[in-house]
Amino acid sequence: MPWTNLFVERKEPPFDQDEGKDLRKISFAEAIREALDQALERDKRVFVMGQGVDAPGGLWGTTLDLHKKHGAKRVFDVPLSENALTGVAIGAALVGMRPVFVHNRPDFILLSMDQIVNHAAKWSYMFGGKVKVPMVIRSVICRGWGSAAQHSQALHSLFMHIPGLRLVMPSTAYDAKGLLISSIVDENPVIFLEHRWLFKHTGYVPTGLYSIPFGKGAVRKEGNDVTIIGISHMAVEAIRAAAELQKEGIDAEVIDLRTLKPLDTGIILESLKKTGRLIIADVGWKTGGVGAEISAIAAECGFADLKAPILRIGCLDTPTPSSYVLEEEFYPGVDDIVQAARQLLKK
Amino acid sequence: MPWTNLFVERKEPPFDQDEGKDLRKISFAEAIREALDQALERDKRVFVMGQGVDAPGGLWGTTLDLHKKHGAKRVFDVPLSENALTGVAIGAALVGMRPVFVHNRPDFILLSMDQIVNHAAKWSYMFGGKVKVPMVIRSVICRGWGSAAQHSQALHSLFMHIPGLRLVMPSTAYDAKGLLISSIVDENPVIFLEHRWLFKHTGYVPTGLYSIPFGKGAVRKEGNDVTIIGISHMAVEAIRAAAELQKEGIDAEVIDLRTLKPLDTGIILESLKKTGRLIIADVGWKTGGVGAEISAIAAECGFADLKAPILRIGCLDTPTPSSYVLEEEFYPGVDDIVQAARQLLKK
Amino acid sequence: MPKTGIPGKKLIELYKSMLKIRKVELRIEELYSQDEMKTPVHLCIGQEATSAGVCACLKKEDYVFTNHRGHGHYLAKGGDLKAFISELYCKEAGCSRGRGGSMHLIDERVGLLGASAIVGGSIPIAVGAALGSVFQKKKSVSAVFFGDAAAEQGVLYESLNYAALKKLPVIFVCENNFYSVFSNLKSRQVKDNIYLRAKVFSMPAHRVDGTNVMDVYSTCAKAVKYARSGKGPVFMECRVYRWRKHVGPGSDIELGYRSEKELDSWLKKCPVNTFKERLLKTKLLNAKKIHSIDKELDSEISEAFEYAQKCALPDKKEALKYLFHEKDDYALD
Amino acid sequence: MPKTGIPGKKLIELYKSMLKIRKVELRIEELYSQDEMKTPVHLCIGQEATSAGVCACLKKEDYVFTNHRGHGHYLAKGGDLKAFISELYCKEAGCSRGRGGSMHLIDERVGLLGASAIVGGSIPIAVGAALGSVFQKKKSVSAVFFGDAAAEQGVLYESLNYAALKKLPVIFVCENNFYSVFSNLKSRQVKDNIYLRAKVFSMPAHRVDGTNVMDVYSTCAKAVKYARSGKGPVFMECRVYRWRKHVGPGSDIELGYRSEKELDSWLKKCPVNTFKERLLKTKLLNAKKIHSIDKELDSEISEAFEYAQKCALPDKKEALKYLFHEKDDYALD
């Protein structure tokens, strides 16, 4: 079994601070590539498929030249048949392979909802656990250069609702590598989403293989006044917002959930015990989004600790506009978080 | 314009109690059929398409013999090409028609997520409102005879998240007819979902054409101790639960939201002012479902009124099992609501 | 009577395979009204030859994927009878542990890797299993059964292109019974030429009389050889007919969506009886042998039903089980 | 030089249409580096003849649907130039009011009803517009442009079947430029025979030299006549080549995914220049006329860019506008 000796990281990851002997600073995109590279190396069952994975540029560098190193049979381009190819990945997984299917936009995944929701997510349960579907669907999500309504969605909240899926959304290079390894090692279908604006972010990442357990959030900054949960790139924005707020004397705690399915409810409720106030900042639409689920968990299980309304921050409830002036309005950012915190603390 | 003289019903609908001269008791399924029939009659732009709409039985009676009355060109069967046919409906709507596309299970709609989410929901906004897509996607949802994982989903919560869609889920015959008319008259894409267990329910329904405004919930029973919001068939279960609870001295208020997009936040917050307690009972999975959105709205906008944790009731977070013993466990019902209310009121 | 080129032993095997399917379906039909099989059954009575003919060409290591009308495919591939009937009775001992029902049969030990009730849904999955087989240098072939309506789903064309492009060992088996529920093929597809739509993707594509088990077998045997040798996929359109209702037991001829005459013409081509008569004529079967096969199958079936009726229902407390796999414990690994 | 059978006036019109597209694209390319057109542009330089040839066969009442590479289609159908350029500049005066950008052009007043950036996405919508046209007895034909990669999407086959089944007036125009971003057709489709995959759905299907505007025009003129008369859809595979990067200005030949030789062979077949030379030879054009056409177009284009650069950006406060239509105010009604 290729993965029996895999080192499982159980402590909080170092976040832009630690430096050790097996660590170096690399970008989020490089971390993704390294995870794929090492997984391909370690486990012959792994393969990487997707439009442009073997193309010049290698999808923002995340698959760069992997086809040269591991062969064009294991890292390959695919036709524009998103629905069928998702089924192909499922079938390969069913007979013992470990496909990683890469999409450069989640918008295209909507073509494969039938295979993901009706098939991948259900095949284990529907057959009483007799078989399993260990596969990873990676996608780059959100913003870019006036990409407009059909090339910049987040859509993670759709997957939040579907039993049988894992949902992973790292925000640091360290997590990107460790969680991608965990996703490949996992025995179940995993949706792994990477915000495009994270690719150039750098962080300290171990050179070797390591996995990060699912369902463990990370406290990015401790604080006592308000808990800010940031999803994906909003975890970065939340850290920035917390720094702003500190100047005003507001001591925010910042939590990065890292995986949304499974969800670390413990870390949320623990934090609430201290702060009594909760803001959830998401990279997708607000209505019906994962922020609602987190809020509902807090209102059910952490009610006694709540001192103030729970606030959610997300994209405007419209398709993404192309014009940059409207984009500014559409996407949430540091300011929205800062304002929400001020509102909660009546400053 | 065929709809200019349409009577808009603005008062609360009579619920299993009123009887007037233009009212008679018909089933939910007959109410749907009547709405289609009268819309086809009134507006030559309307047509009804879908697998089996012209078949014996007429989809639980909801389309029975409409093709005979209005012609096979206006009420017609379609191939099993859910994705393309959704696009076909969009295109017809774009040039001025008013298609009603019927699915006998929402599971199949997953094949058309690209057309619904990337196209129907976005076409107006993405083109600056230059054109519009007035179409209705009707689907029968949920339970039936060991139908298992791929033939019994609810999936409304996926649509909750998508800007640009209306989401309508009536629970009475009266609402079914009035809201279906409103959906056909509306200028935008509407997802209209009918729980299969409602089809035989009867209620008083006016014989003429009438529409019910979107975004107006209905108080089904007034009460002071706890607010129970029931989605679709769970509105019926909530009324039953409230009757149970009354015996125990718990005075529940029951709200049927009727449309989820737009959502009547006013009626929820008003009720909370009185009761301070909230239970949301849904026909779909709990995690990431519409119950979370409603809870989040309450925790944001009604926080000051909350006296207790907000509880959500929904299906187990698994694919639907086929075995009836597991189905019992899977589906929520009256008992779950009663217990939740007892828990909130510590009885 | 022309020589078939098929050994006598194989012919008897084909006969038994078809007969078993027929008998099991009839028994289900007989007992269905007792309301103990609380799952929608799509009987394949009249279509047995495709299951038997195709699966007789496959090895245990080959994969089969099926659809809502999958009883025959399951049995012909060697799926466990008791586990199947128990599944219909919603029992824990069911092949899918009572989670799947009639539309979701599996027997991973004989390569039957599942059934989708989404029309066309299992087609790309079968292609993926073939891709896995190539990766693993296993020489396993992957066969997938689907109905004529699946030819209306875009995913079929995407799958045909991909399987052909990568020369994957897939046998596409379309059981064209001319109906999707109440709708005739003519009202859904512009032309009755499904196999030609596969041929245009550069693969051998055949139209076969699906009521003639020898035709199905011979065509498929060649197809399997072709696919297994790495030449790529093959498509078979088998023309068959569904004798019963779309779902549930009994006839639906009274509904009027198809004519009695049409049904009768197909009843005459009963895949089981016509083949039996042929075997009688060629002396491969005789009354005695027929009797002993009947007896053997009847008692196997009775046993399975008795077993299924008696065994335990799933435990409510285990409603959440099987959603996720926790560790690497997969048999095919 | 053989007679074309196309009137001289039409030939000039075709030339102007192509030239306008070429000039607009070149201007966009020239100014793109100023970073004021903050929207991803998919230039159609080299593919002008399909837009011009097809749209010259259509009336204003006919519909066109397009894709991410839609500038040419928009212009050829008569879409407003100022509104188009303003859209690129993200302005409120843009044809999509700054909500859509380069990939989502519309001019509903001339029947250009929108563009999807989901590959294959607008194909079924075009079929629906044709269905609407039949309902309304309007005799409008619906044309849809899409690339070779759209032939990998199942929705194309579903749409072909439905349009053919219902005999809808659809002109399917596949611009086969042999690439999807960096991927050659050969690595994505088992055979270079897209038009035959339409033919199998019982419709006339043609392979056309997409660099020859007269071929495109003649084929499409017949197709439109056929479709408009109620006989059903027609398919055209136009073989063309993209000269520039997949997205953005400039060449990408240095990336090595296609050869210089290949590009050169297509540059020689420049749809604008080869046609210009032909017109010169047949005396339909002369230096003077060419000069006046150039001048006319250049000034129209300059005016449009000046307008677009000056006009107002959308109002932030209107970010929520246009999500829903409140009342029946639709022009096509």
Ligand SMILES: Cc1ncc(C[n+]2csc(CCOP(=O)(O)OP(=O)(O)O)c2C)c(N)n1
């Ligand atoms: C995508 C999808 N659409 C609709 C259905 C509903 N449905 C179940 S079986 C069936 C008939 C399918 O016909 P065919 O594929 O020819 O198989 P047959 O039943 O004739 O064996 C239909 C329409 C479905 N299961 N999946």
Ligand SMILES: Cc1ncc(C[n+]2csc(CCOP(=O)(O)OP(=O)(O)O)c2C)c(N)n1
């Ligand atoms: C469904 C889908 N998958 C992937 C993409 C990403 N993408 C955008 S344009 C493009 C190339 C499409 O090639 P083709 O259809 O041949 O058109 P061309 O760009 O060559 O004009 C791709 C892959 C997309 N837009 N939609």
Ligand SMILES: [Mg+2]
């Ligand atoms: Mg059939």
Ligand SMILES: [Mg+2]
């Ligand atoms: Mg192309």
